[in-house]
Amino acid sequence: MFAPPGEDLVNQWESEQARLRLQVIEEDTEDWQRSPDFSGLERVGGVDLSFIKGDDINACAQLVVLSYPDLEVLYEDSQMVTLTAPYIAGFLAFRETPFLLEALQRLERNQPTLLPQVVFVDGNGLFHYREFGLACHLGVLSGLPCVGVAKNLLQVQGVYKNEEHQSQIAALQKGGDSFPLTAASGKVLGKALRSSNKSSKPVYVSVGHKISVDTAVRLTHSCCRYRVPEPIRQADCLSREYLRTQFP
Structure with missing residues (x-):
């Protein structure tokens, strides 16, 4: 178990987030992003960490690269890692980014020919307490376009899981429908997306780096066979499978 971090460390992490936040690019930077069918996009990545049950220090760090648009696995890398930082809400990146x-x-x-052109991250990007979640952190440090996709709503900056939010979810009729997650400041921090016709529970999509929110939502929907986009789903499945076989 980790001891809770001291105030000095939390302050250090906050200032690091503020410094890196200035480098986030919140618009489309690649030609394929501007194409209606993402012409030119051939490789999409997904990353995730899976833990051994009852152990919050040892984890499997997983990277997968899938072909696009077929979403077939081209590359997988499962690596056991020992985490050096505790989990603290808002600072997940300091725990996971180094290994990803x-x-x-x-x-x-x-x-190098298999390097993904965009990476899906199981977590948030700009939709974060300080607009700098895991997907932003990984994006800025890797220089790659990144999209944050979270399964649960982070109640942050005036966005709440209240009746209004539930009624907006109920109004999503089909896969691809979305609504903005608007902060108290009026800034759109991400979107709730109904990712497939089969799933009425949305996912929460936000910009990580080098992509616009609308493109991020459109791309996420195009990568969904089920509720969770395939790069993240495959990363999750492969890391769990690795743990099952290595640590039965």
């Missing part, structure tokens, strides 16, 4: 970044760097060194 290492996986991307390993791929770039060993098989």
